[in-house]
Amino acid sequence: MSKFSKKKSGELPPVSTASLPDIVFMLLFFFMTVTVMKDSSLKVENVLPNANEIKKLEKKDRVIYIYVGKPTQEFQKVFGSEPKIQLNDKFANPSAVGDYILAERAKKSEDLQNVLTTSLKVDKNANMGLISDIKQELRKVNALKVNYTTYDGDAFRNLQ
Amino acid sequence: MSKRTNGQNVNAGSMADIAFLLLIFFLVTTSIETDVGINRMLPKLEKNPIIADVFERNILRVLIDSQGQLLVDDVLIELTDLRQKAIAFLDNGGFTYDHPAYCGYCKGERDPNSSDAPSKAIISLSNNRETSYEAYISVQYELLRAYGYLRNRAAQRLYQKDYATLESEYKDPTITIEEAERLKSKIKNIQELFPLKLTELETK
Numbered sequence: 001m002s003k004f005s006k007k008k009s010g011e012l013p014p015v016s017t018a019s020l021p022d023i024v025f026m027l028l029f030f031f032m033t034v035t036v037m038k039d040s041s042l043k044v045e046n047v048l049p050n051a052n053e054i055k056k057l058e059k060k061d062r063v064i065y066i067y068v069g070k071p072t073q074e075f076q077k078v079f080g081s082e083p084k085i086q087l088n089d090k091f092a093n094p095s096a097v098g099d100y101i102l103a104e105r106a107k108k109s110e111d112l113q114n115v116l117t118t119s120l121k122v123d124k125n126a127n128m129g130l131i132s133d134i135k136q137e138l139r140k141v142n143a144l145k146v147n148y149t150t151y152d153g154d155a156f157r158n159l160q
Numbered sequence: 161m162s163k164r165t166n167g168q169n170v171n172a173g174s175m176a177d178i179a180f181l182l183l184i185f186f187l188v189t190t191s192i193e194t195d196v197g198i199n200r201m202l203p204k205l206e207k208n209p210i211i212a213d214v215f216e217r218n219i220l221r222v223l224i225d226s227q228g229q230l231l232v233d234d235v236l237i238e239l240t241d242l243r244q245k246a247i248a249f250l251d252n253g254g255f256t257y258d259h260p261a262y263c264g265y266c267k268g269e270r271d272p273n274s275s276d277a278p279s280k281a282i283i284s285l286s287n288n289r290e291t292s293y294e295a296y297i298s299v300q301y302e303l304l305r306a307y308g309y310l311r312n313r314a315a316q317r318l319y320q321k322d323y324a325t326l327e328s329e330y331k332d333p334t335i336t337i338e339e340a341e342r343l344k345s346k347i348k349n350i351q352e353l354f355p356l357k358l359t360e361l362e363t364k
Contacts, residue, residue, distance in 0.1 A: 020176040031187060051301045120197075128292070131296070142205075152196055
């Protein structure tokens, strides 16, 4: 009997948590690499259309973003549910786009000012009238390089 | 001595908490954003608009109406057929054999009522104010793919490579300057064979 009583009672050894930090760090690095810092919080719905065989945008410092879409739920009471333009953190009219581009361009260093791209992040349900207005404004300030930013996906899915 | 080698274990239990804190911070402050899209150049705004004389047969009119329906040269078609239609139009090569601008590399039907040569063919895209952005992008994209297909064909014939491969090789920072120059001239060459003449200006 004494032979058996030596054995420990049913207690399990504690699970080693030594590898937990490693796992969490791995997750952390994953998120650090695949995400980018938010520069402005979105106030519009922004579900982009799909397209594949697309070009990657250039370096981030050469891009000016313009968001278009329906105001999100919380802003709909004030701004209505028609698609709106968001520049930085504010809603704006199409006529303000030109000034915004000029102001953003002035912020960039001189050698970048000629190679700027305007990234249009437009919700897929927005209508083209607003986009045409924006394009006209962009032409007025000679910001001709645009990128219709999309998700990477099959374009035919857009029509379903 | 033995104490030194053994050392005391540092308690790593709080390490996980710190890492979690960092992780949550990054989750909150970042977002997964796309940075891909369709690159286009807008036309310059001219004070005195230049009026170009173009034969009607050299223009393919694509209109997207407010319901997202497609009218190509006043015929209603499906989006899935648009690419084929655009390729047929661009690749037509309607000039006769003895014409100086005869398109030797075109494989189209050589219909005299369609475009004369790829360098002359213009696709005119227009839309309604009520057209949805989604439909517009789909059409824009299908048309660009038609150009892509033809450019790929030319690149395969001349250099046994896809056009996209040439472009990505050109952008590769590790290539030598001579190599870059050669690739650049190849890309230029193909772009001249099938120039991107996709306009959203008014055509009458």
